Amino acid sequence: MKIHVNGSEYSLNVPDNTSLLDALRVHLKLTGSKYGCGEGMCGSCKVLIDGHAMPSCITPVASVQNKEIITIEGLEKEGQLHPVQQAFLDEDAFQCAYCSSGMIISAVALKARNPKPTRQEIIDAMQGNVCRCCVYPRIMKAISKV
């Protein structure tokens, strides 16, 4: 099967039931997307699928063959961080940072469809992402200032 990730096309030969997350991490060596829960409840594995932030752990790789996938690795352009990545960095919006790539992906999708979200709109868009270190206010601030 073929998938399109970060602007490149890849051919994959993967076992049945392989998730998009495993395809990215294990087969394409793109480990920026993280495993956190395996049921789409924590958001650590989120990637952009045709611009929507989706949990890749519950997305079968076979279902996204004709879609455009962007991972955290695809946000940085020519050494320049995406403005959302830069805002997270500037705000220190993380502790262990294991949630950061999923948080950033969700925030990028939000900003693309709603450049100036209200506080409640940020909460609604980010509710599927868990920061277990709980520096949520810092993350809110980073997203607000982009």
Place this chain on the structure above:
Amino acid sequence: MDKLSLADKTQRPKAINASEIQSSGYTINRRNFFKLLGGGVAIALTHSYVYAWQELGQSMGSALPDEESIAAWIHILEDGSISVFTGKVEVGQNIRTSLAQLVAEELAVPLPRITMTMGDTLLCPYDQGTYGSRTTPYMGPKLRKAAASLKEALVEMAATQWKIPKESVQAKDGQLIHSGSGQALDYGEITKGKKILLPVNDQAALTPPQQWTIAGTSVPKTNGRDFVSGKHQYVSDMELPDMVYGKILRAPSYGASLVSAAIEKAQVSANVTVVQEEGFIGVTAPDPQTAANALAKIDAQWHAAPQPAKAEIFTYLKENSRQNNNEDPAQAEARKAFEASTIRLEQRVEVQYIAHVPLEPRAAVATWGDGQLTVWTGTQRPFGVQEELAEAFSVPKSSIRVFMPDTGSAYGGKHSGEAALEAARLAKAVGKPVKVVWTREEEFKWAYFRPAGLIEMAAAVDDDGLISSWEFHNYNSGGAGIDLPYEASVKHIQFHPSRTPLKQGSYRALASTANIFAIESMMDDLARQLKQNPLDFRLANLKDERLKGVLKAAAGKFGWEKEKVADHGYGIACGFVKNSYIATCVEVAYNRSSEQLSVLRIVAAFDCGAIVNPLHLENQVMGCVLQGLGGALFEEVDFKDGRILNPSLSSYRVPRFADIPPLDIVLLDRKDIPSAGAGETPIVGIAPAIRNAIADATGVKLSSLPLIPQGLKLTN
């Protein structure tokens, strides 16, 4: 090792070729220090017997007291870069940044010159582990002393070279400056060609916090860019050449024993290997999905053993607690004073087991070669894991290297090395490097929990509103934070260890959360009975100035005296753990028609002495308070018949964006007081503050944690 050398040097052990590792027997010592790490000048922050241990290449064991076992190296390389080697590990608390700040401050070098090598049992001196808020108060001062000693030694070297008195040499920005001529020598230039290992000079002068310019400032996370770009490699991201993925067969319930297992069906293809050793069954495959598919085909029969359920846990804990037959005279005295008093209360508090839920589950990569075992794993105790591995495989510790790259959090939940043992076992059996990453379900079921606890207490106050009797018993959850911070005429305080049906262990602040919840609930109820303001009642019974300080700071910022709206409540609580102090104020609102309880805002005031990094301290306090919100309101582990009934993030609720009220943090920077840790104490105030606010708003005096897992209904 090609794959690993791609990584950032701050995250990975320095590449050392195999012949060097073998010649050093996997133990670094003075003889091979410079051979392995390059020339220069190094300082060994150790005690004499630690030296002896290093020289002999022998294990020191873990029997040393904390302060005595603190050791670290600081090494100035010939290019002027500075390496700090410490067995402490980074789990998100940002000590990679704060310890570097302390070293940069005392060594008078720009911060970017410093590289921290952490949690590598080969390169770093022994360390008991990163827990108990010990890094900042113990490792911090020792590293400062080592860096200050090193700076003095460099000054002396320059003075000798220039043939001038050392008073005429100034160390600044990584340079030694001749005060007469203005001539400057970089630290690297003066260390060139040298291989000097110095002991720490206990007399070396430290820079007082009042004069700090690097420490005490809000330096961002040193390697933050690697995290926002997805480049940082956590253990679960690592890969070695020829590596396979391991999955382990788990029992269906605690205490169940394996009767039989048909493993043939799991052997689905030539690249799948089933490993069966005694009670252990695991599978390896070239990718995790194939391994999981194969594991699912194993037909195993188990014999279950009876296990207590959540419904009976508190009876169980009390019945199985260690009974003390010799009554403490203070207990009888406290009882007597209680009976004699007219203003008195008895309370019982129940605290459920909760889970750490580190977002990166347990993970390990293990590889064997020439009798040497190398393991990368996420653990708070790399040297402890090294000991576990040495025991499990009967190999000397000097043949085992454990390394921990910065890990996806721990909160006290990663003291053990389960995944490391499993990966090493499979790697040994299949003769290839193996990676084991636990699923979320495994993490919930097979890691360990914060203990459940039952607390029974009785307290009385005299006519002056002072505590006249205090009796306090904690069953199972622990003795941390059990002491009463208030003055009391008579007190009897006792921790009763018990048998636990679930595996329990460390957690942020340990039992302090339970004990301080109980203490602060009682204090509020006593104040209410006296018709006193809960803040005034606390202050009247306190002598500790720092605790009073945070109480007043929190109350001031909160506006404690302000009028309340109907059905709103204010709550306050305070406590201290390991020399840091927290006070928390909370406003809640109860909507009687929808029966909704909302936490409207939180103010937390915190004092941990001199602040090393205000930005990261605020993150620690914020994270602690808001993580504590989960344990306060809704987190609890449900279990029956040896099974965890909510082993997933859809069934075990953790705080999310919508749960987070506005939070104001007041940091008291006490530059006159040595810095203490901050990763634990701030969690202890939130639960009692909410509980007391609920009582204020509704009159309902809750007495269990979590407080309102099913919401709060005033009517039946």
